[in-house]
Structure formats: structure tokens, C-alpha cells
Amino acid sequence: MAFARTWLLPALLLLAAVALPFLVPTYYVQFASKVLIMGILAMALNLVVGFGGLVSMCHAAFFGLAGYVLAIATPKYDPASFWTSFPLAVGVSAFAALIIGALALRTRGVYFIMVTLAFGEMLFFLFHDTKLAGGSDGAFINYKPDVTIGGVTLLNLDKPLIFYLTVLAFTVATIALLTMLVRSPFGHALQAARDNERRARSLGFPIFRLRLTAFVISGAVAGVAGYLAAAQYGYVAPQMLGWHVSATVLVMVLIGGLRSVAGPLVGALVLLGLEEVLKSSTEYWKLIEGLVVIAIVLMLPDGMRHLLNAVFGPADDRSEEAAVGEAKHV
């Protein structure tokens, strides 16, 4: 059973994900890419929200910032090199997360929410109000980044199939990285600080540094998602950095469940799937989506896992809950 949970199910899912583009029309391949990209963003956010206990409202800013770096790095009539633009974009997002995190982490709880929201909006206004990269109109990226070594094109990102598989590889890498982090001593300390800050501090953990590290890693991974999103659409706009995106991604995190690494990916699939269905059926899809969000908050405080548990019985994450229980009784 444990073997099936740890290896078989993920392997089957991965197989299905690889097979998907060969079975469905291009439109759905692009939709799947979008889901995976938003899933990377949601998983990145969950490192600080679920495992760090910090409700950040500025992750869209890190997401959009990386997209804008790609837009600015791409010449008008040539593609940008992936090898320079990608590290640059992720680096800029990580740096922004370092600055904002260092200031915002001086506060707690509701202050942290307000401060991150305000700094995120500052970056939004920076791109919205100044002439930088098209101002409020946004900017086009005419060519997708060029992945070549010594003149040989490794990946032609213009093809939806290749792009999808690249995004899938990034998704798998993100899950691996975050799983490793969460299970490492660093991850345990981060979760200890979430469960009882005072106790973790008295045990000698450097809380501020732990949280800042998590925040920067999370911001950098959000940057990866932003880079991919900008490459997919060939377009960036200030709205990418706006707090409505941050809040929407938080909804994905809540739907997927706060206590698992890959849960937010499921949340992204559920929410984007819902949007897709609603958008095609009504002009006022936001109204319905809002009601769904409210219903989830009020009825499913643990997200979809709660629903799955109600249907199939509480099968998953026994060990995790036991660990949480132990932590409480130490």
C-alpha cells in the first residue's frame, strides 16, 4: 500500500501526463501547459503558506516580474537565449523576494498579509504607471526563448507539444525540489516555526532566516512559473503582477490542501477547469467563481482532501497527521 502511494500512483500520473498531448487536440495541450504553470506557481506559494504558515499576497509580483524580464530581454526581431534570460528572470524574482521578504517578515499575521499585498501592488504600479515595457498596455514577446547549444536547437518551444513537455519537466523538478526541501531538516524547522513559533525559537532555530530562505526559494520558483507563462502567451501585462492573481493562486492552494507538496497542482487543475467551463457558459463567470470560493472556504476548510476523505474515507497522509499530533504533544 505504501509502495503504491509513494511510487505507483505518481508514476501512473506522470505516464498519463506524458501521453496526454498525443491523445487530445492542441487546444487542450495548451490548456494543460497553463494548468502546470499555474500549478508550479501554486506549489511555490504553498511552501510559505502551507509549510511556513505565512499568507503571502505578493507572489503574483514575483511571477510577473520574471515574465517582464523575459519580455525586456527579448529583442524585437530575435529570440532571447534561454541560458541567459532564464537565470536572469529567476534571479530577479528571487532578489525581489529577498527585499520584500526581509521587510515583510518583520511583521506577523494580518500585518504580513497587508504588507506583502502593498509591496506586490507597488511592483504592479511600477509597470502600470511607468513607460517601462509598454506601461499599462503590456508588451509582446515576439519570439519564444531559444534553447540551443553550439548552434543546435535542443527544444523548439514554438511547438505546443515540445513546450508542454518542457513545462512538465519543470513541474516534476519543482515537485522534487519542494519534496526534498519539506523533508529536509530545513523543512522540519520551517514547519516547527509554523506550529509553534515561540517553542521553535526557544529551541534555537533562527526563525527569521528560515522564513526568509523559504520566501526567497518560493519567490524564485514563482519566477520560473512566470517565465514559462510569459513564454507561452508571448505577452506580458501589469495584471500578471496584480493581487487578484495572488488571491486566485491562494484559492488553488486551499483547494489542493495546505499540507501536501503536489496538492496545489490539483487545485490549479480544479480551479482553471472550473473557469474554463464557466467562461464558456456565462458572461458573469466571476460571480459563480466567487460563490464557489466562498462555499469552499465555509464548507471545505481542508480543500479537496476533505471532500475526498468524505467520499473514500481518510486514506492518505496518516503518517503526516500522526507527525503533527506528535509535534503538538512534545
Add this chain to the structure above:
Amino acid sequence: MDLATFGVQLLNAIQYGMVLFLVASGLTLVFGILGVINLAHGTFYMLGAYLAYGIATSTGSFWLAMIGGVAIAFVVGLLLENVFIRRLYGRDHLAQVLLSFGLILVLDDIRQIVFGKDVHSVAAPQFLSGSIQLTDNMSYPVYRLAICVFCLFIAAAIFFVIQRTKIGMIVRAGAENREMTRALGIRFDQINRYVFAVGIALAALAGIVVSPISTVFPGMGDGMLILSFVVIVVGGIGSITGAALGALLIGLTDTFGKVFFPSVSSILIYVLMAAVLVWRPNGILGRREV
């Protein structure tokens, strides 16, 4: 900068600060008393402006728009508290953030259905529509002056209620230590409901008051929400005096920033917020622990 220009800018700063105070005071009270962070607060600023537009154009009376808009916001506030917000008491901040985000989506679309998404303007009342000649080539609109006076009056009323009445005493005690106040036998059910509704009504009032001098557009609530957060972070949460101080500081920074440093004016208030965070993480008048 000569004295007249300085005076005009100072008046602008105060008027802007007073409007910010109306919105932020409601937000800070709702957090202080109910322990709920309400992202939909700014939406009611926007709804207030649209209500003013709707009522003023159909009845022709700005005063009717003002009274009607505030009354509608108050009733909607009571209703929302009863149906949604009360379920958030004691829940974590994430639930509060997301539920109020859901409310924003719903209210935004309701606004779209009722008023559409066009940009509108509202006419100021006739006798306030002129302007005062300051020098040969400078004048100041009477309506802006009226906003200053009116908001000062409202602010004084808020301070009077908070500082001098029994209700205010309970509200202050609740903001200071909710558990202790409850242990002393104060029932918060009614207080919660009215604090929330009054907060919403204040936000709507601010939207109504500025509708003749600013355009009425769908995104105006978002901007105001962020600004009131900055005000609260700068001033200190849960404190009316803090909200007043923060609002004036932001009003001054923004107005004079636009005069002296036009190129970076949009970031200046965030720089101010960052400075306050470094200096006093809980706000200028905030307590050590939140």
C-alpha cells in the same frame, strides 16, 4: 513654491487624507473588534461611488444619493455579517482573505449587472459647485473644501463615539483585549454586527463623497484597499488615532510627492511604509505584540 500654492497643496493633502481616514478607520475597527481582515472593504468604496452615480442620476439629488447610498451599504453590511462574516470569527487569516476575495468577485459582477462597467462622473450639489478665487490665476473648488469640512466632522463624530460613549468604551476594550472583555460579560454579537455595518457604510460614504471630484470606475476599490492597508500598517492596527495619523501621513506624502518628485511619486508611499516597518514593525502607534 509660493505660499498660495503650498496652501492649495496642503488642502489637497488634508482632503485626500480625510477620505483615506474614512475608509481605513472602518477597516481597522473591523479588524480590531471582529478580528477579521476584510479584503472586500475597498469594494464598498467603489460600490458607494456607483450608488451615488445611480441614485444621483435617477433622482437628480446628490443629498438623496448620499443618504440612500450610506443606508444601502449599512443594510448590506448587516446582511453580509449575518450570512458570511460571522462564520469567520476565530478562523485563520487565510480563510478570511479567501472568503472576502470571493465576496469581491461576487460584488464586482453584481455591480457589472446593475451599473455596467462604464466610467461615470457625478455632479456636485449646485451650491457647492463654484470655486474660490485665491490669487489672480489660482482658485480652489468649493466642493473640495466642503469635503475637508465634512470629513473632519465625520472624523470628530467617530472620535467622540469611540472616546466618550459607552459603546466606544466597549469597542476600545474589545480592540485592546477581546477575550478579557468577553470574560467581563460584554456580548459581542450585536457589537460585531454594527461595527461591521458601520465600517462598510463609512467606506461607501467615502466613495460617495469623492464621486464628484474623481471618476467613478470599476477598479477604484482595489486602489483604495491597498492604500488603506498602507495607512493601517503605517499607523498601527486597531487604533483609530493610528488610522488618522497614517491617513494624514499618506495624504501628505502622496500629494507633495507628486509636486516635488513626480517621477517616483507612485512608489513614495511604499517607501514610507518600508521605513516605518524598519523603524516600528507594528506601526507608529501600534503595540509591540499583535
